[in-house]
Amino acid sequence: MSRSGRLFLLMDAMRGYRRPVTAARLAEQLGVSERTIYRDIQTLSSLGAPLAGEAGVGYMLKAGSFLPPLMFNADELEALVLGARWVRRQGDDGLAAAATSALAKIATATPRDLRDDMAETSLWVPLGSKRGEAGDVHVRPVREAIRYQHRLRLDYRDEKGAASERMVWPFALAFFEGSRLLAAWCELRMAFRHFRIDRIAAAETTGQRYPARRHDLLRTWRQEHAIPEDS
Numbered sequence: 001m002s003r004s005g006r007l008f009l010l011m012d013a014m015r016g017y018r019r020p021v022t023a024a025r026l027a028e029q030l031g032v033s034e035r036t037i038y039r040d041i042q043t044l045s046s047l048g049a050p051l052a053g054e055a056g057v058g059y060m061l062k063a064g065s066f067l068p069p070l071m072f073n074a075d076e077l078e079a080l081v082l083g084a085r086w087v088r089r090q091g092d093d094g095l096a097a098a099a100t101s102a103l104a105k106i107a108t109a110t111p112r113d114l115r116d117d118m119a120e121t122s123l124w125v126p127l128g129s130k131r132g133e134a135g136d137v138h139v140r141p142v143r144e145a146i147r148y149q150h151r152l153r154l155d156y157r158d159e160k161g162a163a164s165e166r167m168v169w170p171f172a173l174a175f176f177e178g179s180r181l182l183a184a185w186c187e188l189r190m191a192f193r194h195f196r197i198d199r200i201a202a203a204e205t206t207g208q209r210y211p212a213r214r215h216d217l218l219r220t221w222r223q224e225h226a227i228p229e230d231s
Helices: 003-015 023-030 034-046 074-090 093-108 115-119 136-148 214-225
Strands: 051-054 058-061 150-157 163-176 179-186 191-196 200-209
Touching: 003 023, 003 034, 003 058, 023 034, 023 058, 034 051, 074 093, 074 115, 093 115, 093 136, 136 150, 136 163, 136 200, 163 191, 163 214, 191 214
Parallel strands: none
Antiparallel strands: 051 058, 150 163, 150 200, 163 179, 179 191
């Protein structure tokens, strides 16, 4: 591989990290030595690349800075298309439309138009996996309450059919095959609780921010349930 090609791969690898990443991890990912990573980072910095960090701590790309054109290999392209097709089957109408729009933007933002390649990708989500209708109407308000960190009022029925009204602080929504699960802090129980979307009879946002940070709730919830953090 040419040195210029390796520099582009290094920049591309660093796109995937939202926190500083060590030279050792980058070296392992790219199959080169740590010394090569340090040398390449110095080269990129001298060329004006938007890098921040230091040896022993880690490096990252500064937000909002210009990056080289997007390039995707065959595996990355198939992963994008398969992921978008899954979202179209399992997400609500808003997410389904967003997945289609995102793929279109990615296809035309690359040096080579990838629309034909994407259309011909032979990885599909089975037609039988179409998202269920029950609870679909509540997915969007739940997603928006999570996004804006708003308290959410729920009319809920448990697995035995017992009804209750809950005021919750929503912070995560899991999409399983054919079902969705809301993770939230429940004011009634004063603890973390999980709510199946298809058991929600009504969901109404209060428009009020809950008195905690979503990031802190998510971190504590992960620790309680031994769930590893996403990279």
